[in-house]
Amino acid sequence: MKPAPFGYADPTSVAEALDVLAAEGDGAKVLAGGQSLIPLLSMRLAAPTALVDINRVAGLDRISASPDGVRVGALVRHAHLLASAEAAAVQPLLGRATANVAHPAIRNRGTTVGSIAHADPSGEMTAVLAVTDGSVTVARPDGSTTVGWRDLFVGPLETSLHGAAVVVDAFFPALAPRSGTAFAEIARRKGDYAVCGAAVVVTLDEDRRVAAARAAYLSVGAMPEVHDLTDAVGGKPVDSADWTAAGELARTLVDPDGDLHASADYRRLLVGALTARTLAEAAAEAERRTP
Amino acid sequence: MTTKYFGEPVRRREDARLVVGKGRYLDDIGADAYAAAFVRSPHAHARVVDVDVGPALDVEGLLAVYTYEDLTGPMAEPLPVLIPHPQLTHARTGYPLVKDVTRHVGEPIVMVVATDRYVAEDAAEKIAVTYEELPVVVGVDAAEAARVLVHDDVPGNIAARHHQETGDVEAALAASRHTLSFTQYVERSASMPMEGKGVHARWDDADSSLRVYSSTQASTSVRAAIAAKLQLSLEKVEVIAPDVGGGFGVKIVHPWPEELLVPMAARLLGHPVKWVEDRREHFVSSAHERQQRQEITVGYDDDGRITALDVLVWHDNGAYTPYGIIVPINTATQLLGPYDIPVYRAQVFSVYTNTVVVTPYRGAGRPQGCFAMERTMDRIAQERGLDRAEVRLRNLIQPDQFPYDWGLTFQDGRPLVYDSGNYPAMMAKLMALVDWAGFPARRAEAEARGRLLGIGMAPYVEGTGPGPYEGAHVQVLGSGKVLVSTGLTSQGQGHETVFAQLVASELGVPMEDVEVTTGDTRRFGYAVGTFASRAAVVSGNAVALAARGVREKALRIAADVLEVDASDLEIADGVVGVKGTPGATIPLRTVAVLSNPLRYAFDEAARQATQFAGTSDDSKPPVSPGDAPGLEHTDYYSPIRSTFASGAHAAVVEIDPATWEIEVVQYAVVHDCGTVVNPMIVEGQVHGGVAQGVGGALYERMAYDRDGQLLNASFMDFLMPYASEVPPVDIDHQSTPSPLNALGIKGAGEAGVIPGSAAIASAIEDAVGRRIAAMPISPSELYDLVRSPSAERVINSSPHETGAMA
């Protein structure tokens, strides 16, 4: 379990990183925290011609929270985001989800942006990016663009980014007024990738009735999907909304696969149970945040 | 008075070194060594048609490539069958490198040696092997069906038919008031030590000798195997087990191909060579355990007392039988547990499959046996409408029935005779510890919270400390340091501490003065190895005997010097003194100096032992006839047969009916390993065992597909419990000393793992009311079970309903 030979560059600016990536062509890979990439290299499941290590690039390790949302730089480690009260105040899902990413040692090294660039449908942050309707900023030799999550994820472990591209940050819009969120997942062992997880947002109207309910799931599809569950609970006051019915609706909307750890049916069961549980929790929070 | 060591919770002295990273493991040795890597079979069953090493030859840094064609003499013969058995009629083993047919994914086909491991893997990747794939056998059911043979010349895939009985079981079943029959399965798991295997070999050309470090549980026997296979004289080979990061059984098997090939290469290349197993290799080329299908028929009376038991076990031994049939013999004989069963028959079919070999993993067949027996007890209780504890109590062997001779043969080839025990008292302790009688109230409380709670129990009896022997050497140096060595190896159990405690107690010296070495053939050449919960029993008694020998000699010499009778002397804190006479003393280190009459005074201490120092009696030769210089003694302990430890576990599980997640919320253990040398170490062994028991029950499974590919050969997908999945363990001790050895010790190493699956299966069954007939079980499988219309419904009687419990 030793990687095949590869070239290595550790640029100090995004521009320099893009130069190296452009020069190397498709065989090069960005290295961030390495918590996903290095195991793939060691098992020789990936054999990039070169690694472009962005850890020395200045300015990428910042979290900036504004009333619009939270911008998370490419070198922000999971642990940093988890500890950020400013980020949690603007978008509470960030802390709630990050707490479920792996184990402390991995959170100290792995990056939130890396986990989005990795596009793992079992990842917490891909689901959070989706349910918050977030985007990433992509630097390319010809300039920077904003890519919305729907355009970013194209398949399991696959994004639309090709060639010389560095994701410099991810942007998670702020939680809207009269809204609440919740996150829950079920993993075989504490810290494992989830067998199933749910990230939800519930928004109330001015009469404290459910105006919108939407959910994104982990380990359920080939890439993050957001499902609108408003039909099951819309217009209902929080305490009389039938969250179980929303869970039932969610079960009909997803199409999970089975694997070694869980059958497709079991995942569907969990989608129902987690949906009901998290929506109720998110709605309670939305009530508290509704004047 | 000397500090008391024996029986005290002395802190493990090896831990300071190990936890701060100062351990010296195999990979810490020989940074300049060449590295070996292997091309391993990607197919479960295939003929190797061609090996083309050509493309690898231009990899810079490549030093050598070896295939079967390069093996000569005994190296070209099959690997040994370590434990032959008359009923193992079709033993088969592989070759160090595949000769023409590979029989499981992971078998080594080519060894590559290069300047480092990276280069070795680069070269290995370029070697092109052409295979002709053959049909594959996976699982005991397919092995039994035998539509495909793993070995052409082994009919029915049957390696061994093992059969033992204590009477006419068919007649006894026919005469039984009730009978029931059922079939159940246990899946594959594995030892999975943190440190995989590893070998470092250094050939000394001038001396024509070989030094091998191996991460092994049996260095003396590895040494003998290497000498035999490489045709070296035994004294030219030394084998050392450095710090070993866990074994749990997989490292008792030897010689592994790498243990022969790495020394061979070191000798041929005239340069140290090292191979460190990586995790992926460990999954597919080390050993697994546990898979069985069990067909059980039991006869019993109205009160739930067993009148006859008939067990048929289909045991998956993997592709080869290097370790014989020890595992299924353990299942067949240890299944009986603490119960008085009048007529018993066990039949085992040990069968070949195209999977990794099956050899002992902590518990070694006993967890499966316990699962068979305890699930039987649960079924009898359910059928009779009795409390599960009550049925067990009614069937126990009583304290006055010891020694209890089963009339069967144990895995050590000796009669299966339980030496001592007190099973009713043990069960009473367990029921108090887990509050068995109070459980219905807890269940009701959980139900109110929307949770399902279940309880299960499983006692066991474990044969421990088998022979043939272990030995030990104890020596007091002129510095006062006491050197202890035993040939048996350590993998983190705490041997350094326990053996030092024994020597400090026997000899009357401070523990700090005692230094323990294990598993180094330079220090002690005769040994068997670390397995079957035998270190404290067999080496422990040998160490105590050796220390006693030193003590006797010390007293004899001191008696001469102090001109008193040896029986008037005592040793405390490293000083020999006359009982009741303060002042008349001589330090043990001085006795050590005097024990070795000298001509040359190389240091201050030595002066006292030279010819003009006036310390010797000139009417006698300096060394008396029959005596030897030096304050040292070697002794051996060879047990007449195994000693039988016992215990009982109870588990409480809580299940969320919305998600079917299973949490073990309480785990209680009563443990009886006879006299305890160090209760802290025994508890640590129990904790680790319970963790592995939980793993076997709820998490671990080797997921082979029908093509013999292991789908979860990584720690990402082969789930071992983390600390977060292991419940707190409540332990209560009972001590029924063994009458078989002077210290009264029974083994404690494996016990913790044995009843895990049985107790947890019982608890889950109790919680959900559905029959559990296969383990492990995941939440996803539990969900399938509870909604399957064909799942058998099960109702346990609570203690209150039968009124059986006090």
Ligand SMILES: Cc1cc2nc3c(=O)[nH]c(=O)nc-3n(C[C@H](O)[C@H](O)[C@H](O)COP(=O)(O)OP(=O)(O)OC[C@H]3O[C@@H](n4cnc5c(N)ncnc54)[C@H](O)[C@@H]3O)c2cc1C
């Ligand atoms: C034992 C273990 C358990 C884990 N459990 C979880 C879990 O429960 N949930 C979870 O979400 N993750 C889990 N992870 C993965 C972890 O969160 C990773 O840190 C994360 O997925 C990737 O982040 P990284 O910074 O380590 O990226 P890297 O490993 O460095 O890179 C991952 C991929 O993203 C690309 N990449 C990274 N950064 C950029 C960038 N700025 N621009 C363009 N491409 C980029 C790389 O080229 C590579 O292809 C686990 C990892 C381990 C080892």
